[in-house]
Amino acid sequence: MILFFAFQALSSFAQTPDWQEDMQEWTTMEDMGDNTNMELLEDLSINKINLNQATREQLEQLPFLSAQQVEGIMEYLYRYGPMRSLSELQMITQLDYQTRQQLKHYVEVGKEQSPSVWPKLSDVAKYGKHTIMATAKIPFYQRQGNLDGYLGYKTRHDLRYQFNYNNRIKFGLTAAQDGGEPFFADRNKMGYDHYSYYFQLRDMGWLEALNLGMYRVQMGMGLVMNTGFHLGKLAALQSMGRSNHLLTAHSSRSVAGYLQGAAATLRLSKQLSVTAFASYRPLDATLNDDNTVRTLINTGYHRSPTEMGKKHNTHETDLGMSIGWRKGTLYVNANGVYSHMDRRLSPQKENVLYRRYAAEGSDFANFSLDYGYNNYRMSIAGETAINRDGAIAALHSLSYVVSSQVRLTAIHRYYDKRYTALHAYSFSEGGSMQNEHGIYLGINWQPAKSWLVQGYADYAHFSWLRYRVSAPSDAFDAMLTTKYSQEKWSLEGRYRLHIRQQDNKEKTTLINRTDHQIRLNWSYTLMPKLTTRTMVNTVSKATEQGNKQGVMVSQEATLKYRWLQMDANVGWFHTDNYDSRIYLYEKSVLYDHAATMYYGHGIHYALMARAELSKRLTLSAKMAVTNYFDRGTISSGLQQVDKSSMADLLVQLRVTL
Numbered sequence: 001m002i003l004f005f006a007f008q009a010l011s012s013f014a015q016t017p018d019w020q021e022d023m024q025e026w027t028t029m030e031d032m033g034d035n036t037n038m039e040l041l042e043d044l045s046i047n048k049i050n051l052n053q054a055t056r057e058q059l060e061q062l063p064f065l066s067a068q069q070v071e072g073i074m075e076y077l078y079r080y081g082p083m084r085s086l087s088e089l090q091m092i093t094q095l096d097y098q099t100r101q102q103l104k105h106y107v108e109v110g111k112e113q114s115p116s117v118w119p120k121l122s123d124v125a126k127y128g129k130h131t132i133m134a135t136a137k138i139p140f141y142q143r144q145g146n147l148d149g150y151l152g153y154k155t156r157h158d159l160r161y162q163f164n165y166n167n168r169i170k171f172g173l174t175a176a177q178d179g180g181e182p183f184f185a186d187r188n189k190m191g192y193d194h195y196s197y198y199f200q201l202r203d204m205g206w207l208e209a210l211n212l213g214m215y216r217v218q219m220g221m222g223l224v225m226n227t228g229f230h231l232g233k234l235a236a237l238q239s240m241g242r243s244n245h246l247l248t249a250h251s252s253r254s255v256a257g258y259l260q261g262a263a264a265t266l267r268l269s270k271q272l273s274v275t276a277f278a279s280y281r282p283l284d285a286t287l288n289d290d291n292t293v294r295t296l297i298n299t300g301y302h303r304s305p306t307e308m309g310k311k312h313n314t315h316e317t318d319l320g321m322s323i324g325w326r327k328g329t330l331y332v333n334a335n336g337v338y339s340h341m342d343r344r345l346s347p348q349k350e351n352v353l354y355r356r357y358a359a360e361g362s363d364f365a366n367f368s369l370d371y372g373y374n375n376y377r378m379s380i381a382g383e384t385a386i387n388r389d390g391a392i393a394a395l396h397s398l399s400y401v402v403s404s405q406v407r408l409t410a411i412h413r414y415y416d417k418r419y420t421a422l423h424a425y426s427f428s429e430g431g432s433m434q435n436e437h438g439i440y441l442g443i444n445w446q447p448a449k450s451w452l453v454q455g456y457a458d459y460a461h462f463s464w465l466r467y468r469v470s471a472p473s474d475a476f477d478a479m480l481t482t483k484y485s486q487e488k489w490s491l492e493g494r495y496r497l498h499i500r501q502q503d504n505k506e507k508t509t510l511i512n513r514t515d516h517q518i519r520l521n522w523s524y525t526l527m528p529k530l531t532t533r534t535m536v537n538t539v540s541k542a543t544e545q546g547n548k549q550g551v552m553v554s555q556e557a558t559l560k561y562r563w564l565q566m567d568a569n570v571g572w573f574h575t576d577n578y579d580s581r582i583y584l585y586e587k588s589v590l591y592d593h594a595a596t597m598y599y600g601h602g603i604h605y606a607l608m609a610r611a612e613l614s615k616r617l618t619l620s621a622k623m624a625v626t627n628y629f630d631r632g633t634i635s636s637g638l639q640q641v642d643k644s645s646m647a648d649l650l651v652q653l654r655v656t657l
Helices: 001-008 019-023 035-046 068-081 087-090 097-101 121-127 233-239 306-311
Strands: 127-138 156-165 168-177 194-205 207-218 246-249 258-269 272-287 293-297 314-327 330-345 363-374 379-385 394-400 406-417 436-445 451-461 473-485 489-503 510-524 529-545 545-563 564-575 582-585 595-598 601-612 617-628 647-657
Touching: 019 035, 019 097, 068 363, 068 379, 068 394, 194 246, 207 272, 233 394, 233 436, 233 451, 233 473, 246 258, 272 330, 314 363, 406 545, 436 529, 451 489, 545 582, 564 582, 564 595, 595 601
Parallel strands: none
Antiparallel strands: 127 156, 127 647, 156 168, 168 194, 194 207, 207 246, 207 258, 258 272, 272 293, 272 314, 314 330, 330 363, 363 379, 379 394, 394 406, 406 436, 436 451, 451 473, 473 489, 489 510, 510 529, 529 545, 545 564, 564 601, 582 595, 601 617, 617 647
16 A cells, blocks of 8 residues: 555656557457467567568558558558658558557668668678577465476576567577476476477568468468467457458467468569468377367466376377459458368267367368458458358458548458367457357547547357357447546546356356446656556456456556666455456566456555666566465465465566677
């Protein structure tokens, strides 16, 4: 409480928000819980796009830009030549104030270099940037598994190396180790538990992109292949439902979603391009008694003998191709993906009706057409896909710019209950591209420069059974968020209503489970050295035990003084149970982001310092403590901590050459 009132008293000083703060305007806490998303955005904020050399594909990496906004930037550069400052973004009519603020975190105005196809090796060696980074997380407590059960010590650590030349040549290696995993022991004879290695070329004439090692692929609207950004319904208001065809390097410590092998995009003519990829990678899986695969595991944890026994016991081969035609703002792409697993996928279906149409077999094939057209007012995008069994999945979006103040978005999706795709990830309510039919309507309204109003309503119908839902069911999701900004202060409010149907206790009928979420966010600005933010999150959920409530009040502060930046936050939370849990995002060291879940009664506080010891050397440290008032132990099983509090120290050293 002392920290809370001290920060509040100092709230007369502030600075321009960084990319993490601005990002919270177009994402939800659930979206920010995906560390892969955060790492991709962090990488874009560090390795900024030079607008004077930007390609359409580079701008499409920014998930908050709509198709009209991408075209608007490209048209401005074509008409007026290189920009001299980011202030020129105000001249692009498609960019509203909020988008311009977001864009400044990821782009810069650099020199327009010679249009040579292949860069000179001397320039690559001279202007390329080497980055070496080491991170360690040290817990000041013992989990039950650290005492008896885990194969390694409790400290988590990773090493990263990356070389980057103007975002055209990039290669590197990430070595990662979770707490409890063996190091140079057991099956980790090569040291770390996971390695990510990658090599990437961009914009080399007819070779638009080349990726070797580990990489991610986005095709169309994600109905056959999307291992890139996984963002939700609020972000759809920003991108307005556009499609993507991107190859990106996988530099993350995450073991989920990547491909391993080679991928390339070739420009065959001005209108025609082709993308192809081949991948062979190991997977973790739980096996049935007959050595078939019951479930695939993406956690990446190999701490106990049981988890280690599931490591890399299955392998998958993926082959894919996309042929695309584009003339102006009209495009059509034909996509195909084939996957083969060396063990048959056989999910448990006996007496489990909701799994009747789950993916099964050793070979999978998906094909799709994605297409679109946009002009300065309207954008149409869609994808229609089919799997080997003839089941259909279709997703279409329509956005319309009514005026410079109002943008409307409509998204319709239909995913057959028999449609399966191993690497699909797209817009949905149920979390998979299967057994769903829905319609989404959204609006962006900026009635004045100081005001921003966003809202959506989404209805979904599930024709087949689902987990804990033993009949066809429906869901409704609506959100309204409003922000008022002045030069010295801003106030944001967000309300979300989420209604889902589930079985009652007797499983005789379906009942509505209603969630209410409210978020209030206030900041005050006077001087450029210190920024503070107060946030209140509340949740109310209908459960079998009745309505359960939760609240969290948090205060953040950031101080920047020459070479030192300090971030502090404190939050008090009180929820009735796990069902009324609350998620909160807080800043951390580079490439270490997550929205943390809180439930019960307690307080969380953290202090982080980042010191730029020189132009090439940065040292960061973060201490975080969570103290519970309502329990003597935390978690259960091998993760159990026999204390009422947990304290962790993160230390990171970054060297740039």
